[in-house]
Amino acid sequence: MNIALKVWRQKNSQTPGKMVDYKLSDVSPDMSFLEMFDVLNEELSHKGEEPVAFDHDCREGICGMCSMYINGRPHGPETGTTTCQLHMRSFNDGDTIVVEPWRARAFPVIKDLVVDREAFDRIIQAGGYVSVNTGSAPDANDILIPREIADEAMDAAQCIGCGACVAACKNASAMLFTAAKISQLAVLPQGHAEHQLRAERMVAQMDAEGFGACSFTGACSVECPKSISLDHIARLNREYLGAKLASNNA
Amino acid sequence: MSWVTTTLSSSLGRKVVMSLTGLFLCSFLIVHLVGNLQLFKGDEGQSFNEYSYFMTHNPVIKTISYLLYTSIIVHAVMALVLTRHNQASRPVKYAYQKPEANSHWTSRNMGILGTIILIFIVIHMRTFWYTMHFGPVVLNGETVTAGSIPEVTYDGEPIKNLYAVTTFAFSYLWYVVLYVVSMVALSFHLVHGFQSGFQTLGLRHKKYSPLIEFLGTYGFGVVIPALFAAMPVFIYLKVHHILF
Numbered sequence: 359m360n361i362a363l364k365v366w367r368q369k370n371s372q373t374p375g376k377m378v379d380y381k382l383s384d385v386s387p388d389m390s391f392l393e394m395f396d397v398l399n400e401e402l403s404h405k406g407e408e409p410v411a412f413d414h415d416c417r418e419g420i421c422g423m424c425s426m427y428i429n430g431r432p433h434g435p436e437t438g439t440t441t442c443q444l445h446m447r448s449f450n451d452g453d454t455i456v457v458e459p460w461r462a463r464a465f466p467v468i469k470d471l472v473v474d475r476e477a478f479d480r481i482i483q484a485g486g487y488v489s490v491n492t493g494s495a496p497d498a499n500d501i502l503i504p505r506e507i508a509d510e511a512m513d514a515a516q517c518i519g520c521g522a523c524v525a526a527c528k529n530a531s532a533m534l535f536t537a538a539k540i541s542q543l544a545v546l547p548q549g550h551a552e553h554q555l556r557a558e559r560m561v562a563q564m565d566a567e568g569f570g571a572c573s574f575t576g577a578c579s580v581e582c583p584k585s586i587s588l589d590h591i592a593r594l595n596r597e598y599l600g601a602k603l604a605s606n607n608a
Numbered sequence: 609m610s611w612v613t614t615t616l617s618s619s620l621g622r623k624v625v626m627s628l629t630g631l632f633l634c635s636f637l638i639v640h641l642v643g644n645l646q647l648f649k650g651d652e653g654q655s656f657n658e659y660s661y662f663m664t665h666n667p668v669i670k671t672i673s674y675l676l677y678t679s680i681i682v683h684a685v686m687a688l689v690l691t692r693h694n695q696a697s698r699p700v701k702y703a704y705q706k707p708e709a710n711s712h713w714t715s716r717n718m719g720i721l722g723t724i725i726l727i728f729i730v731i732h733m734r735t736f737w738y739t740m741h742f743g744p745v746v747l748n749g750e751t752v753t754a755g756s757i758p759e760v761t762y763d764g765e766p767i768k769n770l771y772a773v774t775t776f777a778f779s780y781l782w783y784v785v786l787y788v789v790s791m792v793a794l795s796f797h798l799v800h801g802f803q804s805g806f807q808t809l810g811l812r813h814k815k816y817s818p819l820i821e822f823l824g825t826y827g828f829g830v831v832i833p834a835l836f837a838a839m840p841v842f843i844y845l846k847v848h849h850i851l852f
Contacts, residue, residue, distance in 0.1 A: 366703075377703055420747035430706030456704040463697050467660035528707065528716050529618075561620055570697035571619035571690050574717065574804040589812060595620060596810030602615040 359385040361447060363398065363455040365410055368467050368534035375467065379455075387447035391434060392417060392424060394446055411470040417442040419583065422518030425525070427458040428470055432581045440520065440583040460521050462530035464567040477567040478519050478535060484563035485556035486539040488548050507545050514541035516584035523578035523586075529570025534578040536564045537594035538586050544597055554601035561598050620808075622690055627808035629683040630801055636676055637832055647839050648772035653771025660770040664740060684726055691719050704708055714796045715804075721797040728790035735777050740770055778843035789838035 361382045382401070385394055392414050399409035415423040424441040428434035434444040447516025449455060459467050464477040517538035524532050540557055543549025549556075572591060579588050601607070615621040646656040649766065663669050707716060714721065739757055760769040777783055802824030806812065811820070845851045 364703075365768065388795075427702060430702065430704045431709055435709075458702055458704070461698050461700050461702050463699055467700075490813075526710055530697040561613075561618060565619050568697060569619075571623055572696035573715060574695070574800070574807050575715040577707065577710040580710035588807070589845075592807055592810045592812035593745075594810075595808055598618075598620050599624065599810060602611060602621075 359387055359451045361385050361394070361449065362452075364454060364456045364469075367410065367459045367470055368459075369471055371466050375470075377458075385446055387445065389446045390417070390442055391426070391428065391444040391446065392442050406512070411468075411472045411561060414442060419443045422520035424519055425460055425473065425475075425522070427460060427560070429456055432460070432525040433490070433520075433583055437580065438583060438585050440518075443583075460525040462521075462524050462569065464530070464532070464569050465521060465524065466505050473521070475519070475521050477569070478520055478521065478532070480567065481532065481536055481560055481563045482539060485552070485559035486543070487542065489552065492548065501547055503546065511542050511545045513587065514538040514545075514590050517542075517582075517586055518584060520583060521582060522581045524569065526577040526581035527570065527573075528575060528577065529573055531572050531578070532564050532567070532569040533572040533591050533594065534582060534586055534588075536560055539589035540597055541590040541593050544593065552599060554605035555607055557594065557597035557601045558605065558607055561594075617692070619690075622686055623808045625686050626683060627805040629679040631805045632679050633676070633683065633803055634798065634805075634828060637828070640850070641832055641835055642725060644839060645835070647771075647774065648842060653760075653769070653775075655708075656771045656774070657760060657767055657769055658762065660740065661767045673843070680726075684722070687719060687722055699722060706846040712800065714800045718800060721793045724790060724793040725797055728786070728793070731786070732790075735783075736770065736773065739773050740768060761802070775843055775847055778840040779847040781844065784840040784844045788837045791833040794836070795829050795833040799825055802828045 363380040363382065364377045365380060366375055367378045380398060382394065382398055384532055385397070388541040389397070392412070395410060395412055402409050413423045413425050417424075419440045419442060422440070424433070426433070426440065426441045428444070432446035433439060433441045435448055436444055438458075457471065459465075459471045460473045460475075462473075465473040465475055469473050515538070517535060519535060521535070524530050527533075540553075543556065544553040574588070576588060579586060616625065638809045643659050644656075646659050647653075651657050758769045758772050760772070761767075778787075787796075803821055806820050
C-alpha cells in the first residue's frame with residue numbers, strides 16, 4: 359500500500375505547530391497504525407530528521423496511551439478500537455490520512471501528537487477512589503452484589519482514560535470519562551459510601567480543568583474504544599444533582 | 609459561595625437550567641397549540657377570540673406568562689454562556705473533522721436552531737402579543753387600524769379581534785414562509801432538545817427512556833411543529849380562497 363500522511367508537527371507547547379506531508383510506500387495492510395508510524399519514524403531517523411512523537415504503551419488496547427485523531431475521528435474510522443488496534447487494512451491504497459493530536463484546552467500539546475492528559479489524573483485525585491483501607495480480599499459472597507450491578511460497574515470500569523471522549527466532543531467535554539469513573543464506584547457498596555462527596559468534587563475538578571459542558575451529541579460514546587454508554591452520564595447527572603440537593607457538604 | 613450559586617455555576621448546573629427552562633417551554637407549546645387549534649374552526653374566529661380574551665385576562669395565566677418570558681430569556685442567555693464556555697474549551701480547532709460519523713447534525717447545532725427560534729419569537733410577539741396588548745396594528749408599513757386593535761362583539765360583549773390581526777398577517781406569503789421555516793427549525797431543536805432535557809436531569813431508564821425518545825421525536829419533533837406550521841398555511845389558503 360502507498361499512503362500519504364498529513365501529520366501535525368509541533369516542537370513543544372510554546373512553539374506553534376503545522377501539518378507536514380509525508381509519503382510511505384510498501385505499507386503492509388496487516389500493520390497496525392502505530393507500526394506504520396514506527397516505519398515512518400525509522401525513515402525519518404535515517405534521513406536525519408526528528409521522528410514524530412506519539413503516545414503508545416501496551417499496543418493491545420488496554421492501556422489508554424495511544425491517542426491520535428485520525429481522518430477526523432479519535433482512534434480512526436473503526437468503532438470500539440484504540441489506535442494500536444487499528445490496522446492499515448482499514449484504509450485504501452493511495453489514501454491520504456490526516457493525523458492530529460487531541461484538541462482541548464485541558465489537553466495541551468507537549469510535542470507533535472503527544473498531549474498532556476494529567477487533567478484526567480487530577481479528576482481522579484479529586485475523588486475517584488475509595489478512601490478506606492480495604493484490607494485483603496473479602497471472602498466470596500461476603501458482600502452480595504447482583505449480577506446486573508456488577509456488570510454495570512464493569513461496563514464503566516472498562517474506561518482506559520484515553521481521552522477519545524474529550525477529543526470527539528464538540529465541546530471538549532470530559533463528561534463520559536468522569537461519568538465512568540463515578541459510576542464504577544457509585545453502584546457498588548464499597549464506593550457508595552462516599553458517592554455524594556465524590557460526585558461533587560470530581561465535577562468541580564472537571565470544570566476547573568477547563569473541559570466543556572455536555573451537549574448529549576453522543577459522539578463520545580460512539581468514539582469510545584470501550585463503547586461506554588451514555589447511561590453513565592445520566593447517572594453522573596443524577597449523582598451530582600442528588601448530592602448538591604441532599605448532601606451535608608458545603 | 610453558597611451551594612446554590614456553586615451548583616448553578618457548574619457546567620452541570622447550567623445544563624440543568626437549560627433543561628428545566630426548555631422542558632417548561634415544551635409544556636407551554638402544548639397549551640399554545642391546543643388554544644391555537646381554534647383557528648381551524650369555521651366560526652369566523654369567535655372561539656379563537658374568546659380563547660385569546662381568556663388568556664389575556666385570567667390571573668393564573670398572566671402569572672404563568674411572566675414565568676414563560678423569563679424562561680425564554682434565561683434559556684437564551686444560559687445557552688450563550690454555555691456556548692462561549694464550550695468554544696473556549698477547544699481553542700485550537702481540528703484541521704479535519706468528520707463529526708457526521710459519530711453524531712447527528714441537530715445535536716451539534718442547537719445554538720443555530722435556537723437563534724432562529726429566538727428571532728422568530730421576537731417577530732411573532734411583535735406581530736401578535738404586542739398588537740394584542742398595545743395596538744395599533746401596523747403591518748408592512750400599512751396601518752390597518754388607526755387607534756387600537758379592532759373589536760368584535762359576541763353576546764353584547766366587545767372583545768379584541770385578534771383573529772382579524774391573524775388573518776391579515778397570514779395573508780402575506782413571505783410571512784407564512786417565515787413561520788413554516790421557523791417551525792422546521794423548532795422541529796430539529798426539539799428532536800434533540802426534549803430527550804436531552806431528561807438526560808441532563810439524569811432521567812434515563814430502559815423502562816421510560818423509549819417513551820421519552822418517542823415523544824421527543826414524533827410528538828415534539830413532528831406533530832407539534834407540523835400543526836403550528838399548518839395554521840399560517842391554512843389561513844393563507846383560506847384568505848386567498850385557494851382551497852376553502
